[in-house]
Amino acid sequence: MASDPKLENCALKPADIARRVAAELPDGAVVNLGIGIPTLVGNYVEAGRGVMFMAENGIIGAGPRPEPGEEDKDYINASREPITTLPGASVFGHADAFAMIRGGHIDIAIMGALQVSAQGDLANWTVPGLGKGGIGGAMDLAAGAREVYAIMTHTMKDGGLKLLEDCTYPLTARQVVTKLFTDIAFIEFTPDGPILREVAEGLTADDVQAVSEPRLHTNGPPGALTREETP
């Protein structure tokens, strides 16, 4: 979000986005966290809410990163980071992990996005060109999770748009994003199109519309996405 000083000044930091996404999760949900900002979401979910974190490399009930020196080589998440397990955790192999994912047993996949379309298409595994990116579990999660929350900066560093009428990057899945959290907006995808729910403090719906290709509907005045002091 470097193109417009006003947008840049009001943009949320990754931790602020993660905090907002965490607040959106229903209590008791089984959630898969993708690489990047999504991994931060776990830091803002209070234990009493009963949210369970699933990783596609074979665990439900992943806990926080262990203290330095306490890492166990056999316990990692899909981002290859060391994890702990919480009481009630279970482990399993890839065939089971992806049966759960495709079978609709994962409530929400939270994934980083490169582009999102008006229809909720998701592009997040590669950019055009040879020798870049990787599919990993993204296509299975996007197709199989009951809901997909996407996270991205609203525009590219050069100001290019990422919320588009149609994605130009290779797709991960079609019509799967239910909620999009950017550094300036929270947008919900409905059969009637994208609805602008919240806007970063200091910005207006028009400011967000100006950097979004699809027409954003509003349902009353959008709420405020707040920033907190973050490291």
Next chain:
Amino acid sequence: MTSDKVYPSSKAAIADIPDGATILLGGFGGAGIPENLLVAMADHPARDLTVVTNHAGFGERGLAVLLRQRKVRKIICSYAFHRSAFVFRELFLEGKIELEQLPQGTMAERIRAAGAGIAAFYTPTGVGTQAAEGKETRTINGRETVLEHPLAGDVAIIKAHRADSTGNLTYRGTAANFNPVMATAAPLTIVEVEEIVDPGVIAPESVHTPSIYVQRVVRGEDLGLRSET
């Protein structure tokens, strides 16, 4: 503790893998990689290999050694161009290695199908993406799906935590990953473990991979080896 399945060394366990073999290689991230068997493969002459594994190698060790040695003709994986897979990337961009990249769950299920006698299956994963290009699609119960076929190996090279001498296996933590499903999908499954125990020590209800899927077991020579960087 000896049996026909327990091999004295990693070298002995992989000694007859032929040129042109398709190898199912277990592991995800740094967990569950048969590190000692990979070291033995680096000293083994077999070439023209196809390797099925989640990542196209890390850094300069493990699978990356075989890539550097140009023993691998093709990689079938779910994640090709991680920044740590620079050895693979370099060979790929020079046109020196083939790549088939597929969704991780489709890869797991294709391997499962191979081991389970399933001729093909329709999956919702990958519809409308590059992963479905050239493949039959079909709408079933209102949902578009892609036809996928089994993915078998000539040999599976996997890692478990513990084996008994009959070949029953247990895994630990998230180190199971692709290992149990790969054990089912090759006529020759070679397992590196950290410990080999007598039959009966692993209770029947605690066995993760039953012995019928396992042909060879070896205790890893250096259990501290880590190829992931």
